[in-house]
Amino acid sequence: MSDETKSSGLTRRQTIAWTAAVAGALGVGGTLLMRQYHGGADDGEALGPYDQAFDEGVQASEGYGGDPDLLNPRRDYWPRTVSAPHLVVIDALADTVLPGDETRPAPSMIGIGDFFSEWLSAPYPAQRGDRALLEPFLEQLHAEGFANADKDAQVARAEVLHADETETAFARFLRLTAGAYYTTPEGAAIMGFIGNQPMQEWPGPPDDVIAHLEREAAKLTPFKSEL
Amino acid sequence: MPVPNDPLLDSEYDVTVVGSGAAGGMAAYVLANEGVKVLMVEAGRDYEPTLETPMFNLPSEAPLFAASTPDKEQGFYDATVGGGRNIPGEPYTVAEGSRFSWWRARMLGGRTNHWGRVSLRFGPYDFKGYSRDGLGMDWPISYEDIAPYYDKVEGLIGVFGEAEGIENSPDSPAGLLHKPPKPRAHELWLKLALGRTMNVPVVPAHSAILTRQHGNRPACFYATDCLRGCSIAANFQSTTVLIPPARDTGNLTIRTDAPVYEVTIDANGEANGVKFIDAETGARHRVKARAVMLGASTAESARILLNSKSNLFPDGLANSSGQVGRNMTDTVKVGMIAQVPALEGLTPYNDEGVSLIHSYAPWWGYDAQRAGQLDFMRGCHLEFWGGRLQPGVGDGAMLAGLSGKIGSGLHDDIRRLYGSTVYISVNGEMIPNDGSYCELDPEVKDRWGLPVLRFNWRHDAHDYATASYQKQFLIDAFGAMNATILSDTSSPIEQTIRAGGSVVHEAGACRMGASAGDSVLNANGEAWDVPGLYVVDAGAFTSNPDKNPTLTILALAWRAADHLVDAMKRGER
Numbered sequence: 001m002s003d004e005t006k007s008s009g010l011t012r013r014q015t016i017a018w019t020a021a022v023a024g025a026l027g028v029g030g031t032l033l034m035r036q037y038h039g040g041a042d043d044g045e046a047l048g049p050y051d052q053a054f055d056e057g058v059q060a061s062e063g064y065g066g067d068p069d070l071l072n073p074r075r076d077y078w079p080r081t082v083s084a085p086h087l088v089v090i091d092a093l094a095d096t097v098l099p100g101d102e103t104r105p106a107p108s109m110i111g112i113g114d115f116f117s118e119w120l121s122a123p124y125p126a127q128r129g130d131r132a133l134l135e136p137f138l139e140q141l142h143a144e145g146f147a148n149a150d151k152d153a154q155v156a157r158a159e160v161l162h163a164d165e166t167e168t169a170f171a172r173f174l175r176l177t178a179g180a181y182y183t184t185p186e187g188a189a190i191m192g193f194i195g196n197q198p199m200q201e202w203p204g205p206p207d208d209v210i211a212h213l214e215r216e217a218a219k220l221t222p223f224k225s226e227l
Numbered sequence: 228m229p230v231p232n233d234p235l236l237d238s239e240y241d242v243t244v245v246g247s248g249a250a251g252g253m254a255a256y257v258l259a260n261e262g263v264k265v266l267m268v269e270a271g272r273d274y275e276p277t278l279e280t281p282m283f284n285l286p287s288e289a290p291l292f293a294a295s296t297p298d299k300e301q302g303f304y305d306a307t308v309g310g311g312r313n314i315p316g317e318p319y320t321v322a323e324g325s326r327f328s329w330w331r332a333r334m335l336g337g338r339t340n341h342w343g344r345v346s347l348r349f350g351p352y353d354f355k356g357y358s359r360d361g362l363g364m365d366w367p368i369s370y371e372d373i374a375p376y377y378d379k380v381e382g383l384i385g386v387f388g389e390a391e392g393i394e395n396s397p398d399s400p401a402g403l404l405h406k407p408p409k410p411r412a413h414e415l416w417l418k419l420a421l422g423r424t425m426n427v428p429v430v431p432a433h434s435a436i437l438t439r440q441h442g443n444r445p446a447c448f449y450a451t452d453c454l455r456g457c458s459i460a461a462n463f464q465s466t467t468v469l470i471p472p473a474r475d476t477g478n479l480t481i482r483t484d485a486p487v488y489e490v491t492i493d494a495n496g497e498a499n500g501v502k503f504i505d506a507e508t509g510a511r512h513r514v515k516a517r518a519v520m521l522g523a524s525t526a527e528s529a530r531i532l533l534n535s536k537s538n539l540f541p542d543g544l545a546n547s548s549g550q551v552g553r554n555m556t557d558t559v560k561v562g563m564i565a566q567v568p569a570l571e572g573l574t575p576y577n578d579e580g581v582s583l584i585h586s587y588a589p590w591w592g593y594d595a596q597r598a599g600q601l602d603f604m605r606g607c608h609l610e611f612w613g614g615r616l617q618p619g620v621g622d623g624a625m626l627a628g629l630s631g632k633i634g635s636g637l638h639d640d641i642r643r644l645y646g647s648t649v650y651i652s653v654n655g656e657m658i659p660n661d662g663s664y665c666e667l668d669p670e671v672k673d674r675w676g677l678p679v680l681r682f683n684w685r686h687d688a689h690d691y692a693t694a695s696y697q698k699q700f701l702i703d704a705f706g707a708m709n710a711t712i713l714s715d716t717s718s719p720i721e722q723t724i725r726a727g728g729s730v731v732h733e734a735g736a737c738r739m740g741a742s743a744g745d746s747v748l749n750a751n752g753e754a755w756d757v758p759g760l761y762v763v764d765a766g767a768f769t770s771n772p773d774k775n776p777t778l779t780i781l782a783l784a785w786r787a788a789d790h791l792v793d794a795m796k797r798g799e800r
Binding site for chain 2: 063064065066067068070071073074075077096097098099101104115118119122124125126127155158159162174175176177178179180181182183184185187188190191192193194195196197198199200201202203204205206208209210212213214216217218220221222223225
């Protein structure tokens with residue numbers, strides 16, 4: 001890589017990793033986002049953690065390597081190192097920010113703890129950044145007895161955290177929870193995803209969607225440059 | 228150091244093809260079908276999409292729910308199983324003050340395993356840019372020279388699209404293209420909104436994806452992500468469309484895990500083979516052939532030539548013009564993501580389609596340029612990304628950020644907002660300049676001890692004018708459709724414009740031209756200096772129009788292979 005990158009050293013990388021971790025949403029690669037930033041053949045320049053991660057010297061043996069078995073994916077490439085009390089807090093907090101009801105399972109029921117356990121134990125720079133950010137936060141909630149508080153108290157505590165814009169760890173936890181939840185088959189269906197099934201023909205948008213878009217577009221007015 | 232012939236290989240080959248992607252795959256396909264004995268040498272590993280593509284695997288089954296990592300930079304299931312921006316032991320360097328990022332796919336089929344499948348013909352203006360506006364250099368060929376090869380390539384690989392009669396976006400012969408899929412909701416919205424507010428026509432994309440049976444390849448079944456590859460061969464990959472039939476001729480031998488580092492010449496200065504490294508053992512080998520076709524990628528082919536030094540060519544092979552490595556371009560691109568209220572709360576439906584773009588907007592500004600209303604002279608096109616695709620971790624995370632709620636309201640918001648964000652990229656033409664080139668790094672070597680490339684990159688005023696227009700267009704267009712731009716628009720244009728190489732449309736490092744003094748290749752893709760040496764990747768491009776390069780790489784490689792076959796038939800090679 002460039003001399004500039006080499007010489008700027010850890011401080012710059014840490015700064016970027018921190019910014020990416022805090023900025024949150026764009027750093028974790030979703031289908032749509034991958035498409036948008038990679039645009040098929042395009043890359044994810046300046047998108048987020050993995051860009052900087054090259055310099056961090058992740059050893060191939062630590063992660064799953066560049067050529068893992070894609071047909072038989074595993075989720076046990078690295079040991080899980082999140083403590084049991086923190087996993088209890090994760091379940092409780094995730095169930096508070098994204099509560100289950102009669103049609104939507106609570107995050108703890110569809111494996112949110114397993115996701116966080118894998119994510120926060122991963123050897124990659126982005127996940128290590130999340131670990132550094134979230135571990136003290138989880139410890140604080142554990143010390144407060146968050147998981148054992150009654151539901152109303154948990155909601156009240158979460159609302160305080162949510163309202164505090166300096167609570168970057170909470171904001172990151174919220175995004176990761178939503179990101180993971182809606183990636184599961186259950187969450188994707190709740191979100192309204194329909195697909196991953198082969199079809200003879202692709203019918204396109206339903207008539208009511210087309211009619212709605214035509215109505216909305218008819219309200220637009222031609223752009224006039226102010227220059 | 229004497230280098231032995233590879234004991235594993237029969238050394239009697241007519242042609243050695245270096246690389247196995249769009250360029251190498253197409254060259255080998257044409258040659259093998261003409262009865263020419265071909266050895267294809269590929270730096271990366273063997274790869275078999277019919278056996279290796281994770282078609283229906285769920286993101287939640289993969290490590291980190293398939294999020295990108297330094298090991299799999301474009302997500303766990305991405306087709307790229309070798310290479311990337313960081314290849315251990317095979318670095319590249321970037322000159323101080325330059326921004327460049329090099330994506331290398333090291334696997335059979337190269338970058339064709341993961342690509343956007345956008346397949347646009349260059350138009351008549353694109354080959355004669357200098358004559359039109361004084362920028363860059365004219366190609367030594369015209370649209371009429373390449374049009375028959377576009378026809379042949381589209382007929383072979385299968386491309387959907389329509390004839391639109393658009394200026395400088397040539398139509399294909401009737402019946403050649405497959406029927407395009409309907410627009411998705413977000414594409415229909417952009418067609419309606421951009422047409423109404425910006426007077427920009429949105430039309431069906433041209434994409435190398437089958438929508439009807441094509442020979443022995445079935446039509447797309449409208450599920451799974453093309454960027455993972457396609458086990459049923461319904462899109463174009465060299466590994467499913469070119470290499471298998473070339474192998475079936477019995478005329479193609481493939482050597483993988485074998486990075487080529489030198490093209491050899493005989494006493495007459497004619498190409499007579501290559502030297503490569505066995506990546507497993509580090510042993511060096513050479514193979515002989517009557518001709519060599521380089522399709523290793525724009526920069527890698529230039530590197531091989533620059534590393535092929537001899538008394539006859541002390542500055543690198545085929546480099547008497549000094550142009551090897553020079554004139555590099557990539558696409559000038561600005562893209563933004565925005566949230567569109569009109570796309571909220573739509574009735575859920577299967578929005579996957581062919582997984583890549585169904586619609587695009589070819590350049591709409593020729594009249595404005597003729598009227599002198601724009602301060603740049605070349606074209607741009609729009610690509611649209613969005614829709615209700617299978618969600619990954621980033622999608623829920625982004626939508627949670629947009630919602631700003633917690634509790635059951637967050638659930639409701641995410642369902643409402645899903646599919647309402649769109650990304651538009653504006654792809655434009657970069658003009659070659661003296662400051663954008665690759666050269667051998669004077670100090671850094673790779674793990675084989677071979678000099679690596681050092682990239683120098685600069686954008687000039689025309690590129691910045693293009694990018695500034697792109698940025699303002701997106702701000703105006705999103706504003707006119709009442710969308711909220713989520714991308715940071717505050718950066719100066721020097722930072723907004725993408726780094727060199729980052730769009731992965733590098734071209735020009737061995738350009739073809741009308742004279743040996745200012746180009747590396749003649750109009751057939753053969754080196755002026757070295758008979759029997761061809762460069763068939765995008766390095767041969769004299770200019771790099773906004774249109775995505777792969778279709779033109781395929782067409783030029785076919786054309787160059789035809790030229791070589793003709794020379795062989797005449798006994799000249």
